[in-house]
Amino acid sequence: MRVRAQMSMLFHLDKCIGCHTCSVACKNLWTDREGAEYMWWNNVETRPGTGYPVGWEDQDHYKGGWKRDKKGKLKLTLHSKGGGVAKAFYNPSLPELEDYYDPFTFKYGDLFTGPAQEQQATAIPISKITGQPVEISSGPNWDDDLGGSDTYAKNDVSMQGVTQEVRAQMEELERVVMNYLPRICNHCLNPACVGACPSGAIYKRAEDGVVLVNEDKCRGWRQCVSACPYKKVYYNWTTGKSEKCILCFPRMETGQAPACAHSCVGRIRYMGVLLYDADKIEEMASSPEDELLQAQMDMILDPNDPQVIAAAKASGIDDGWMDSARRSPVYRFVKDWGLALPLHPEYRTGAMMFYIPPLSPIVSTIEEGLVRLDLPSERRDFELLDELDKARMPVQYLANLFSIGDQEPIRHILKKMLSVRSYKRRQSVDNAATGQVDQATIDMLADAGLDEQMAEDIYRLTTLPTIEDRFVFPPYHREVAIEELNDPLSAKGSTGFGYLASPKRGA
Amino acid sequence: MTSNDFLFGVIPYVVGVLAIIVTILRWRMRQFTVSSLSSQLLESRKLYWGSIPFHWGLSIILTLHFIALIIPQAFELWNGAPLRLYLLEITGLALGLWALFGICVLIWRRYSDQRVMTVTTKSDLLVLGVVLVQIITGVWIAIGYRWGSYWGTAVFVPYVRSLFYFQPNPDLVAALPWVLKTHVLSFFAFLAVFPFTRLVHIITLPLQYFARPWQKVVANRTPSTPDFEPNTTGGSRAPVVVGADDSRV
Structure with a gap:
């Protein structure tokens, strides 16, 4: 067992309000530069929808991720090593700028310098690349809130496998349904971008699993952009280098949450350490499709297990990190409570960002001007426990996003969330005076695989967490790491570190 | 010194030294600037018709040139039978025309696409100009001075060798x-200009x-286990430990 630590983020989709504060915080911090304007290291998508870049989940087109060949061996979907070098001159699977958008700004100066006229002056949009006027026709959240639209929702790749009947329901105006999906780089265990990089410029940091591009070594072959199934590596058109989400490692090293997580208005994001067994990566990534999700979840190790503790010590993980791993809110949601799943585990990259699927209201129909809920009349409790098919967001759709089309894990999670909700309602509303619940409620929890303590903990960490509960960062000990790289005495009196020259486009 | 002595006796050493020293310095001190500077993101369709013929045509021809200069015997042997000579010449000409077509598309692309024009620098145009002259004269020679693969070894090999032996003989x-x-x-x-x-x-062919x-x-700290192999990264950075593989596929 080779134990490694991974900084992992958890997204509680039930709480996301789609405000894009995360995207803007990230943009202001990292990608507000020439060449990076179109990059959204963090973006929020309306689902069902086509996402950003458009149709990124269509791997027949973009060839992202890994695949298992007939012999059970793991292969990059994009290329063999020879193919990767041969296709350096032209990469047929690279998204074009049209798949993202032509980054634009407005000619605000015209508002002041325009001639006197009857109408108020307008600021026309201009391209941030060419400076010429552009017709804006797409953008990073162009389909925002267009959950039922023909143009976007219908073209969602994850709608495959959703039956025609359910599709028709979803497209009916009264039943239109959507939820938000915030996405950053998944800092995978088996990253396809690393595998596809001919120059060896991309790597995974050993101490916290952050996947980074060495900008000095990147030669702009662009294979990483295609190989990442989540399309979270971007090509900077001015410097000729690839860039990606760095999980705000300079912030994490100083104990601060990444900008996206820190700024989250809905407080949907949690961060903490997960431990995993590096020996199992290949086995996990090449397991058959029906075992893939379980294999990935099984890789995450229990930080309280004495065997794991011993192995972690042998692997050089320090006690501060172990302590942090034991307090990790991500571990609680993912493993203790089994409430969260990775996004598209079928890409076989071992994505390490986790999502709690959203609950949704029950389907209703309008009959003779009245709203009728599709529930038996004797049950007014809004309980969907036994009737998850009545949830507006089809279970099959969520399963296509998070569990390779298998509805069972999603049903399991939704049931747990619903039973916690029911339990708290019965405790704090129905029986507010005593705060006690009846045996039927406890049975309901047990049926979902929970007990009262767990339900209480889930409730607290979901609704009442402080910033310290949500973000548990390990001590990075950068001072120790820096001392190994730079002799403090010889560096005394010098200023700064990192690049000595500004990252200017080469000739 | 005649102008011929200067052009073919002095210049090759000047550009040779420049190419080697500056490349090394750039690699060590400004490695960030070394990139293919692809513009495929900005324009893809014309690039397909330009980049593939240009790169493949040119790199195959360049390789054949180097083979001819380094081991001329190989060419002499191959060209022993006229049929094989014709085959080689036709292949060479076809590759040259293919590359010529490619570079024309690339030049047209630079001028016709606004976005690509935005990222075009003077040095890009210089490169295109120099390579265009090379390809045009190359194709010209293939047509106007036929059987170059036959007489070329006799004419150029002694000259190139004289350069490498530091006894330049521009009279050749x-x-x-x-x-x-x-x-x-x-x-x-x-x-x-290289x-x-x-x-x-070109030197970054991966x-x-x-x-x-x-x-x-990659680990920042030296781990206490044999999980990672010690290694160093390029440039002036301090040693960093480079790790072994996770999934050996």
């Missing part, structure tokens, strides 16, 4: 037609890709 090429001289001189120009322009990306495992893990 003094009597050649100007087209051939221009072809050679444009290669010197190519070498001269270290200063995007051409430098052959090390074949030798490395798919995954790469």
